[in-house]
Amino acid sequence: MNAEDYRILILRDLAGLALQLKAYPDESMLWQKTPGIGNAPGNIALHIAGNLQTYIGTELGQTGYVRDRDAEFARRDVPLATLLVELEAASSAVDDTLRQIDAARMPEAFPVKFGQVQPTTQRFLAHLCTHLAYHLGQVDYHRRITTGDGALEAIQSLAPLGD
Numbered sequence: 211m212n213a214e215d216y217r218i219l220i221l222r223d224l225a226g227l228a229l230q231l232k233a234y235p236d237e238s239m240l241w242q243k244t245p246g247i248g249n250a251p252g253n254i255a256l257h258i259a260g261n262l263q264t265y266i267g268t269e270l271g272q273t274g275y276v277r278d279r280d281a282e283f284a285r286r287d288v289p290l291a292t293l294l295v296e297l298e299a300a301s302s303a304v305d306d307t308l309r310q311i312d313a314a315r316m317p318e319a320f321p322v323k324f325g326q327v328q329p330t331t332q333r334f335l336a337h338l339c340t341h342l343a344y345h346l347g348q349v350d351y352h353r354r355i356t357t358g359d360g361a362l363e364a365i366q367s368l369a370p371l372g373d
Contacts, residue, residue, distance in 0.1 A: 212316065216335040217308035220262065223342045224301045228294055230349045231255060237290045239356050249283065251349045252293060256282040258345055259296035265338060267303030269321045270311065270331070275303065308335075 231251060234240055240252040249257070260282045267273035316332040329337070354360050 211332065211336070212313055213308045213311035213335070216339060217304060219339050220266075220304050220308075220342060221301055223339070223346050224258070224262075224297055224304070227255060227258060227342075227346050227349060228297050230346065230353055231290060231293055231297075233353055233357075233359070233361075234290075235357060235359075238287075239353075240290065240293070241286055242352075242356055244352055244355055247348055247352050249348075250286075251352050252288055253283050253285070254345045254349055255293045255297060256285060256288065258342055259293075259300040261341070262300040262338065263303045265322070265334070266307050267300075271303060271307030273303055273307070 231240060234251070240255075241250045243250050257279075260277045260279060263273070263275040264277040268275045268277075311331070316335075317330050319328045320331045320334040322328075322334075
């Protein structure tokens, strides 16, 4: 896959995450923990936004974003509007950065080493896609469990794979 493929998939799933958050009938539900799901949807949204702004925005795009990972999991009762602003900032970082990534850069080492592993940029972008999809699924199940609403409208909007 090339950077454009990753850009499309990540932006699609960020839009899906925003739709999932908006589908909760009460904002306070974004902060409810459910047995078996370790984090509240609000914290997952903050985590995803921080993760993508760090690894795509700062590491690949040199945006200067500074992450506070502990706060992503510690903050509570952040308004939905603020969560959506954070997701939009992540979308902008992904969009702007991945539009600029040259194909020759994909097999190069990603700028960050993880333990003893320094993945290629392509492999780490694949990791970021699957990481986002995992958390999107957590939010979807949390929403269904806590609201009793099994509707798929938020996910059905994700069918397109292009701009």
